[in-house]
Amino acid sequence: MGSNYRKKLIRQLSCTDVFCIAAGAMISSGLFILPGIIYAKVGPMVILVYILAGIFVLPALFSKAELTTAMPKAGGDYFFIERSMGSVAGAIGGFASWFSLSLKSAFALVGISVFITLINQDITEMQIKLIAVGLCMFFTVLNVVSVKITGKVQVFLVFILIALLLLYIFRGMMSLDVHRYVPFMISDRSAVFAAVGMVFISFGGLTKISSIAEEVKNPTRNIPFGMILAFCVVMFLYGLAIFVTVGLLDKHEFAGSFTPISIGGTKIFGSIGGVIMAIAAIFAFISTANAGILSASRFPVAMSRDQFLPGFFAKVNKRFNTPHYSIIFTGIFMIVVITFLDFENLVKVASTMKIILFILVLLACVIMRESKILNYKPTFISPLYPWIQIIGIISYSFFVYKMGTAALFTTVVFVILCLLWHRIYISGRAKSKSALIHIVERVTAKDIAGDSLHAELGEILRERDKIIEDRFDKLVKKCEIIDIGKETSLENFFTIIADKIANRLDVDHRQLFDSFIEREKESTTTIRPGLAIPHITIDGENKFELVIARCEAGINFIESMPPVYAVFVLVGSRDERNFHLRALSAIAQVAQGADFDRDWLHAKNIEQLRDIILLSTRRREKI
Structure with missing residues (x-):
């Protein structure tokens, strides 16, 4: 150009x-x-x-x-x-x-x-x-x-x-x-x-x-x-x-x-x-x-x-x-x-x-x-x-x-x-997949549609809603997202999370696991049916990690409530306490969306899960 x-x-x-x-x-x-x-x-x-x-x-x-x-x-x-x-x-x-x-x-x-x-x-x-x-x-x-x-x-x-x-x-x-x-x-x-x-x-x-x-x-x-x-x-x-x-x-x-x-x-x-x-x-x-x-x-x-x-x-x-x-x-x-x-x-x-x-x-x-x-x-x-x-x-x-x-x-x-x-002129140049392919995919249960149209609509939403990334968005873009296919116990889930972030935080795996379990014993981090936000504080400076997980079959956080299918795990050092609170607020706003639960369970892959958060309507911090 x-x-x-x-x-x-x-x-x-x-x-x-x-x-x-x-x-x-x-x-x-x-x-x-x-x-x-x-x-x-x-x-x-x-x-x-x-x-x-x-x-x-x-x-x-x-x-x-x-x-x-x-x-x-x-x-x-x-x-x-x-x-x-x-x-x-x-x-x-x-x-x-x-x-x-x-x-x-x-x-x-x-x-x-x-x-x-x-x-x-x-x-x-x-x-x-x-x-x-x-x-x-x-x-x-x-x-x-x-x-x-x-x-x-x-x-x-x-x-x-x-x-x-x-x-x-x-x-x-x-x-x-x-x-x-x-x-x-x-x-x-x-x-x-x-x-x-x-x-x-x-x-x-x-x-x-x-x-x-x-x-x-x-x-x-x-x-x-x-x-x-x-x-x-x-x-x-x-x-x-x-x-x-x-x-x-x-x-x-x-x-x-x-x-x-x-x-x-x-x-x-x-x-x-x-x-x-x-x-x-x-x-x-x-x-x-x-x-x-x-x-x-x-x-x-x-x-x-x-x-x-x-x-x-x-x-x-x-x-x-x-x-x-x-x-x-x-x-x-x-x-x-x-x-x-x-x-x-x-x-x-x-x-x-x-x-x-x-x-x-x-x-x-x-x-x-x-x-x-x-x-x-x-x-x-x-x-x-x-x-x-x-x-x-x-x-x-x-x-x-x-x-x-x-x-x-x-x-x-x-x-x-x-x-x-x-x-x-056009044949061979057109690369995008139409929405009609997504309907065929639903009927045939075959993965043929791809993500091109989903990604393009995501870019349109960013432009339409004037979404300007804040620190939480940047954290979501680089964070680990786990899609767990089968029902799992709370202990097994925290073992997976500790494995994912222990090295990045330079913290002992066992120490992280014990901190998660101890936090749940104090009071459950299940916010509402289907959603939990486990969050702990660790020693050190300038440390903050987010791990997001979906488990359609459910994670049993507490017997008195239904299994959880959406989990946002926050781990940060004490000097990141203010951002810790802002991150909790951002997650709460995302999860309050009218279609959050439906979209979360229907997302086809990890990138679609990520987009649900990045394209959500919420108050964003000015950078």
Whole structure:
């Protein structure tokens, strides 16, 4: 890596940025263009269709929030899919994520044309394309220069947009005609579900934030909170804006219109109202494109890190702290699409891919849970697991079916191209084992999974939780850990411990053994069922040793309590008394963890036992 580049991205985005990126990615064509098309199919029931579409996005929202808090890394969908299902699924997921997001963002910029013509009817198609290309270049440069400034621009755009929509909603409430809401229900259920599928795509932008999780401050809190808040606010705006628009417009004005909100603005405020809502729509499309460039450009970064793409895509500029090659490549692709392609059908393909990605993400959540990898520790837990994932997979499969044969055929061709790239470029380079292998290992009772994914998740946890090693952590890293396979007596256990540390402490083996036994006679060191912390003081200076032991069958410390399976043995000289107390406190905090006992007994090897302690949530001493 050259001197002008670094490997890691910098955490610069706040909870407000997360909210605005997620919200801004949702509010565009789904609100300003699509309602007229849906109204033509289902009439006033369009209000219910939008609410149902929002409900159907919840399985993807909850699953992505869980996966992102467990693995807040650049690449989002790609990272989750590759780590759970392997390199083939990862290649398809990575390319599909980048392609669909880039295409949708380009479409958002071209979609501005519908509203620019409301402001200036003399503008030509070429001028509109030039404006779209200019905006794409501007946001590409902005993304290269600063993620933080990009986030601030997004905050400005989204808050202006929300303010204009609230003005439209509250003023529109005073001009509603209740007769326009009847008849509300229609009998054609297939039309309703098809409409829900169309609107469902509009919520897809909500989960874009997972692709830039590596650049979010305090991701364990800010990502789920920002995503859920964005969902609630956008649902509120969608539902009320559509409700108001139905009450403002006659059927012939609403059905099939590409600018229903702008027409509604004209009804409320006159011609200036139409212009104001057209400006709101332009802000919405621009914010979608900005969020799209920011999010899409992180997929090549993640894929390059895994050697799925050439290495330069992962380079991060030291001056700007942004993956400039990946951003520029994404921007160039969008400019080519805007300038040369008639991509109306390609957008439908991108929508199909997005739904398929949602299905893969739901599967990834299930696989990561069922793999029982100890270092998979999300701070947000998807509710109603696994039923909400199962419902989501079935529902999304139906939406894919409704996208039509042409879109499905093109998607299959795209998948085949991804498989060819995997065969030509990726095969032989991918080294990580997926979580799916861990499930196979559990079923077959064969040791085939290895520890690569467990170790990688451990590194992610260290970065996520900002774990800075203190003296106790350093002691744990070098200490002896013993895994005793069979039930043993207390005397036999202390004999093993004395053998392990007598030479290192320069103390007689028999003296150590007698000290342990004498300490147990004074009072048992069993802290609670399953846990004991034998600790003794020895002569000398600057002496301190820790030995950790697991015995699944149990060690009989005292007859009145169950056998012990987790033992932390502390031996130190008198001058180390203060650290002795701090070590006892650290062990107590580790053992109080909600999943400590389960993880301790399920750990596959000594290094996993060590990680349980090193990655625990506890107060660490400043060095």
